Amino acid sequence: MKAMVYRGPYQVGVEEKPEPVIEHPNDAIVRVTLASICGSDLHLYHGMMPDTRVGTTFGHEFIGEVVEVGASVQNLAVGDRVMVPFNVYCGSCYFCARGLYSNCHNVNPNATAVGGIYGYSHTCGGYDGGQAEYVRVPFADVGPSVIPDWLDDADALLMTDALATGYFGAQLGDITPGDTVVVLGAGPVGLFAARSAWLMGAGRVIVVDRLDYRLEKARAFAFAETRNYEHYRDIIVELKNATDGLGADVVIDAVGAEADGNRLQHVTATKLKLQGGSPVALNWAIDGVRKGGTVSVLGAYGPMFSAVKFGDAMNKGLTLRMNQCPVKRQWPRLLEHIKSGFLTPSDIVTHRIPLDEVADGYRMFSGKEDGIIKALLVPSGS
Template identity: 40%
Template sequence: MRVPYANYGPRVVPEDLSDEQLLFLTDIFPTGYTGVDWGEVKGGETVAIFGSGPVGIMAAKSAWLRGAAQVIVVDTLQFRLDKAKATAGCTTILWEDGPKDVVEQIRSLTNGRGADVCIDAVGFEPDRNLGDRIKATINFEKGSTKVLEACMSAVRRSGIVSVLGVYPVNYDNFPIGQFFDKGIILKGGQAPAHKHIDKLLEYVVQGKVKLDDIITHRLPLSEISHAYDIFKKREDGCVKVVLDPWK
């Protein structure tokens, strides 16, 4: 197999660190950090993260590393919020009654201003009701932009919205009027992981951040189908699975 630029990716790592301590430097930690970096967090800000999956939790950890004063994580599943609170020490909000209630809770935590930075770590596949599904079908859309729209409502005027979640198609009724009126800065795309890996590796080496505490399941490679199944169906408190090819 030919691997172009194969010498660009590998890093030499300290022998005293375990595979699990370093594993998430390959993807989800740099991705979560990218959302905070796009948010231009310098210190003292309130960062609200929508989605407490692996990337969302890494974004929360990254926000603290960049000096955030308050980190808020939003999700529809309590067990994922519990994991985010336990591993990232953040304030959590359960999305139960729709985006309006979530936005009001974020404003109540920020003296009515809204968050300085909102990070969409969900993308086009949020929990949806029947109305959302019908609208998507009529408009030939995949999924929904409801999380991105919530971010734009929860962020303060002239705030930044970072989009880490994937949006693969065009969407009807995008709130461009709100985007213009509030002066929102919107950034998104594929995370440039290699830009940050060396710096993030140093955080791990120095003990400034712990990554492997998000792991909820350790399974042999032979159980990969089961691993995908419980993650997709959100069963057994599954947040992050590590597969061991040697078992």
């Protein structure tokens, strides 16, 4: 089969790889019909994620058709059109039993932290992802769901991570009616977090980014006020001025570890692999929220020893909430919102790229070229 393959930082391409096979009775093989490049894939692409091995196939957002099932699979059948959450999880451990699917204890040798994630390095279990023509889906009775007939493919795809994660970020904010919510980052997850904040009762939503075309999308799609941080000497001062000097009730960090940092931070991250980027966005969240407020962290972070303002967070009495999204837990409510017309996730899609051109897709997405916000990958024949 054709599959995207990692060859080193900033180097990806399409190669022939063996088609996946059933390795356990509860596996399924899925023919990928649609995948995508996620903003967090750029952490891998840039060499920021530890233990990203040459030959790995990325891709934790994908949907497809079941072409083979293991002997014990009961909930799926060949021919089913399925969406697959980015979490790989067993469904039965201590954490899964509590709905914490992203913290599953049985799918990753490094499970003291994260559970399993498709296509996201051996730090997250070493599972090949869906930027390929076929993918092996373990625990097939637990993770995938049959896509409702009425749901569009692109909308279903976005439910496998970006939409669910943005919605989860708004949930973690414990938004109460009338709250002012600031979202750092106007990528897909930030856009969905901002839109979801309204669904949870926000009275005001402000999105911060540095790219005007993404901020324009935040106004059109998420109905948000916007701030370009490059237009202000100090974005925190601007956010305080915009909130009566107090700060926002909730700040959602949808940026993660690759916010602009100093040279030392980038050397220790990219060159020495000692940390997963810089804490700029997280510190902005801590500084920009009011005393007693809530910071919700969605952006991907690796290990960091750079100065996070934890003392400020403590002295301000902040609530810090964070996790990888337990995707499937969000699906029932999201399906209601989509069916009722409150959300059309595919409105943020800007590009459809053939899998054979994945290298160009990564270059474009990394460089923020051609107004790109969300790129879908289409395998040949799909």
